[in-house]
Amino acid sequence: MKSFVGSRAIPEMEYHRPKELMVALTLLQELKDSCKLIAGGTDLLPAFRRGTLSLGSRPIVDLSFIKELDYIKKEKEQIRIGAVTHLSDLEGSAIIRKYAPILADALRHMGSPQIRNQGTIGGNLCNASPAADTAPPLLILEARVLLKSVEGQRVISLDQFFLGPGMTILAPGEILTEIQIPIPKDEGGFCFLKLGRRNAFTLSIISVAAWVKVKEETFQGIRIALGAVAPTPMRALKTEKYIEGQRVTEKTIDSGAKVVSSEVQPISDVRASADYRKDMSYILTRRAILSCVTPGK
Numbered sequence: 084m085k086s087f088v089g090s091r092a093i094p095e096m097e098y099h100r101p102k103e104l105m106v107a108l109t110l111l112q113e114l115k116d117s118c119k120l121i122a123g124g125t126d127l128l129p130a131f132r133r134g135t136l137s138l139g140s141r142p143i144v145d146l147s148f149i150k151e152l153d154y155i156k157k158e159k160e161q162i163r164i165g166a167v168t169h170l171s172d173l174e175g176s177a178i179i180r181k182y183a184p185i186l187a188d189a190l191r192h193m194g195s196p197q198i199r200n201q202g203t204i205g206g207n208l209c210n211a212s213p214a215a216d217t218a219p220p221l222l223i224l225e226a227r228v229l230l231k232s233v234e235g236q237r238v239i240s241l242d243q244f245f246l247g248p249g250m251t252i253l254a255p256g257e258i259l260t261e262i263q264i265p266i267p268k269d270e271g272g273f274c275f276l277k278l279g280r281r282n283a284f285t286l287s288i289i290s291v292a293a294w295v296k297v298k299e300e301t302f303q304g305i306r307i308a309l310g311a312v313a314p315t316p317m318r319a320l321k322t323e324k325y326i327e328g329q330r331v332t333e334k335t336i337d338s339g340a341k342v343v344s345s346e347v348q349p350i351s352d353v354r355a356s357a358d359y360r361k362d363m364s365y366i367l368t369r370r371a372i373l374s375c376v377t378p379g380k
């Protein structure tokens with residue numbers, strides 16, 4: 084199917100709207116690098132309007148009408164989320180609220196209801212912004228992504244998906260079709276914190292997601308991920324290694340959170356300076372760990 088989209092701000096472009104995944108994959112194979120995918124358009128359209136993205140004569144392939152990519156399913160071991168599932172559907176999903184409440188929490192802090200109705204989880208990850216808010220919770224949940232092309236499919240861990248700002252491991256002809264979340268065992272505490280310039284409707288200056296398991300007053304498991312403080316959303320592996328196995332005391336938490344400042348590589352931009360982000364990495368990580376070990380704090 085071929086039609087044309089045009090408006091005063093957005094240039095006229097060749098537009099395809101496949102309704103089946105196989106049709107989209109075949110189209111992508113034919114067009115390869117010469118096309119651009121779109122889902123909800125909430126990252127892409129502002130970029131066109133700002134003039135920071137220009138497609139020239141590249142056609143656009145819209146994934147948002149492919150119903151087989153819109154689902155949230157719970158299986159025995161994992162939750163499977165179709166890539167074009169809207170952020171608001173995830174936020175309201177009983178499955179996500181029960182088995183991955185930290186993701187529901189992060190979704191509540193994203194954009195506005197209108198943006199969450201339009202934006203998709205696949206778009207949030209594939210846009211590969213260091214500040215993508217679904218990334219830190221998905222990283223600590225050890226999520227995987229399913230990538231498909233006409234040649235086959237591969238599943239990779241989300242921590243290998245991001246290559247740099249706006250860059251992912253997706254090869255030409257490949258589509259992110261599914262996000263897979265192993266169902267967390269019923270243990271440990273989770274916390275997501277986001278710092279923005281306002282309380283709502285704002286991109287992250289920094290975000291932190293943490294999972295902590297305590298046994299016999301000792302850290303028996305810890306995962307920490309941060310957004311907007313490095314070229315990609317990142318796991319704080321050095322910090323995790325430092326804290327794991329130590330006794331749970333305010334001092335350990337404080338010195339552990341300080342390790343984060345040496346791991347992050349923030350930049351200064353319109354939202355905050357690199358130094359501020361570094362300081363806030365320490366403060367928010369400290370708060371997130373404390374909240375995991377003493378819920379309500």
Ligand SMILES: Cc1cc2nc3c(=O)[nH]c(=O)nc-3n(C[C@H](O)[C@H](O)[C@H](O)COP(=O)(O)OP(=O)(O)OC[C@H]3O[C@@H](n4cnc5c(N)ncnc54)[C@H](O)[C@@H]3O)c2cc1C
Binds near residue numbers: 122125198214
């Ligand atoms: C006002 C406003 C507020 C916002 N607030 C936030 C916020 O608080 N937190 C936050 O993280 N983001 C925020 N965003 C950004 C955006 O809404 C999200 O990143 C959203 O999830 C993007 O999804 P989309 O479907 O609209 O992506 P699109 O714009 O359609 O696509 C984004 C990118 O992903 C690619 N893509 C999309 N789907 C796939 C796929 N399945 N396979 C391969 N490539 C694909 C596209 O080619 C494009 O490069 C905001 C945006 C706006 C305009």
